[in-house]
Amino acid sequence: MLSLNNIEVIYEDVILVLKGMSLQVPDGQIVALLGANGAGKSTTLKAISGLLKPENGEVTDGSIEFQGEPIHTMPAEDVVRRGIFQVMEGRRVFEHLTVEENLIAGGYTRADRNNLKRDIEMVYTYFPRLKERMKQAAGYLSGGEQQMLAIGRALMAKPKLVMLDEPSLGLAPLLVQEIFDIIKRINEEQNTTILLVEQNALLALDIAHYAYIMENGRIVMDGEPDNLRENADVREFYLGLTEVGQRKSYRDVKHYKRRKRWLS
Amino acid sequence: MDQFLQLTLSGLTNGAVLALAALGFVLIYKASDVLNFAQGEFLLVGAYVMFALVGELGWHWSIGIVVTVLIAVALGVVLERAVLRPMIGEPIISLIMVTIGLSSLLRAIVSTIWGTDERAFPSFIPSEPIKVLGATVTTDKLWAIGIAAVFLVVFNLFFRRSSEGIAMRAVADDQQAALSMGISVKKIFAMAWSISAATAAIGGIIVANILGVSGNISGLGLQVFPVVILGGLDSIPGAVIGGIIIGLLQAYTGGYVGFGLNSIIPFVVLVLILMVKPYGLFGQEIIERV
Incomplete structure (x- = not known):
């Protein structure tokens, strides 16, 4: 479904971050991308979603194809319209908007806006806690709830591929478990393909169908989770x-x- | 009592116009972090375009308003595209200088076309004295308040209910996150400028209807600053309430005290509010979770 072929990303015309990175995400699967800090995981996601430009980054070599179409030169909004949604690191909810408004903003690119109400309800079935707080400013939610909102916002866009950037960041272990369970459910029930970037390798390998390990801007190892665990x-x-x-x-x-x- | 009511009413009229101008200012600041010093000139352009269409070409006032608003929208889009977009990422001081330059330019263009003489505005709003609660007031002021109120309500609904409005507030909150969900930040900037120019144009028409058309209208732009500082730079309800408070204060000080205090009072408020509540009454302090 998504394939990165030998891509190279340079920031500010001098800093080489990705050095020939390749990766495949097959339809309907959860693929984990693991690696230490600074390995280039987030950069990889931004290269896919078109968010490099505001940070002065650029894909200088290789290609990114989504369903057979090259997307590495597209602006972010076109990538979202094609069905790729990135949940950014650190949750990034709109703090001064209510929970419900955050969800509506998530569905901004939808052509069928009449169905927004129904899909908001769908998000609430995954995250009942958000429903209790739907009229509250998102800035006052707890960290776990904000992460739920960030994922819910992604669901609102009805994407084919969701890219999650460290959903466990700064959350209590129990909550992390809960969120990972929900990610798995979403993958199974909504048939959404997921590309998961994580530091918590143990958990990520638990739910992933396939995993890549990244270091210094390239993939150093990949395989089924069971093999990697060995x-x-x-x-x-x-x-x-x-x-x-x-x-x-x-x-x-x-x-x-x-x-x-x-x-x- | 009589005098009080009259002062209140003219204060509200003035305040409604200030609120409309401040609304546009806040909108641009919220969406794109630009302080628009040309807001007063947007009022001026609105007033003169309406004057040209209705007073000189003899159009009906209802068509006049619609066309004026459309022209203002176009002006906003063009300015954003041609002047502000190339400035994205430049330091704030350059942005301020650009909008100051813009304000001189707009004022110069207006006085080149229409001259500097004060002209009578083709009063399309009936101005008859009527009695309200025992006080004699003219109907044009009531109309002005009504028109301003309608627009303020419409904009409030736009921001709370429509997905474009929500997207606009989302951009104000976190640009990059908004980008990641496919919201086009460029489109939102253009929208902010055009809506801002449109509200200002309506404000300009209302002032011109009461005071006549002249270059002085752009002076209202200066009073926008006390209003937005009082209400909070990034708060839309703040712009409305700030506008009304400043308008009323001006009317009361002008009526009861005199000595030109009414033109100073907004800036006294400005200084006071900066000392005690720098975010303004409704400005967003950065939310911190505890």
Whole structure:
């Protein structure tokens, strides 16, 4: 459905962030994109959604195709109209608008605005807590509720592909679990394809059908979650487990520090 | 009592016009963070275009209003496209200078075409004295308040109910997030400028109907600042309430105190409000969750 072919992204004409990045997102699946801070995950999403331009970034090489159509030169609004919706990192709800107005803004590109009411109800069935607060300014919601609103806003646009940028950021573990369950439900019930960027590798691998690991602006490893979980490097660096499969204890940390094998 | 009612009424009239002008100012500031110093000239242009259509060409006033508003909308779009868009991302001081330049330019164009003499406006609103609650007032003031009120209500509905209006407030809140849901920020900017020019034009027509057409109308633009500072730079209800408060204050001080205090009082309020409540009465302080 979505494929990135060898793309290169440069910020401010000098900073090379993505160095030949390739990625496939098949229809109807949840694909996870994992990686440390600064690996280029968010940049990848922005390259897809056309949000690079306001930050002085540019796709200088390669191509991004969505359903066979190149989209890497399109402005953001056209990308949204084609069915790709990015839920930005840090929630970014419209603080001074009410919950309901936030949802309406999410459905801005819809041609069938008469159905907005029905879809707002649909969002409320996924997130009943939003319904209780529909007339409140979104700025006063808790972090978890804001994240729910951010995802609900995406649903309002009826996208084919939702890109979630760190939905677990700054949330309590229980809430994170709840939100991931809902992401999974949305994927199954609405048949929405999902590209999930996460730091929380354990959770992301739980719900994903396929995962990519990114470092320094390129993909270093990819595979089914089960295979990745078996990989010694992934266990050590992303899941925090030792080779025996147990939680790492600082008592055992001695001189030998495992090095990443894929880098050299 | 008689005098009080009359003063209140003329204060409300004045306030309604200020509210319309301030509304446009707030709109532009909210959507694009630009302080528009040419707001007073929008009033001026509106008044003169209406004067030309109705007074010189002899059109019916209802067509006159519609065409004037359309011309104002076009003016707003053209200005945004030609002058403001190339300035996106420039420092705020350059933006302010550009709008100041714009205001001189518009004033110069108007006086080149129509001269600087004060002209009588073709009064299309009937001005007969009637008695309201025992006080004698002229009907044109009542009409002015009514027209302004209708437009203020319409704009309020637009911002609360229509998805374009909500999108506009969304852009004001977080531009990039708005962009990520397919809201075209450029289109919203153009809309802000055209709506702003349109409300100002209506304000200009109302003032001109009461005071006649002259270059002085643009002086109202200066009084927009106390209004928006009082109401809060980014608050639409603030613009309306601020406008009414300033209008009333001017009428009362002019009527009861005199000595030209009515032209100073808005700026006294400006200084006071900046000292005690710099965000204004309804301005948004940054929401912090606790």
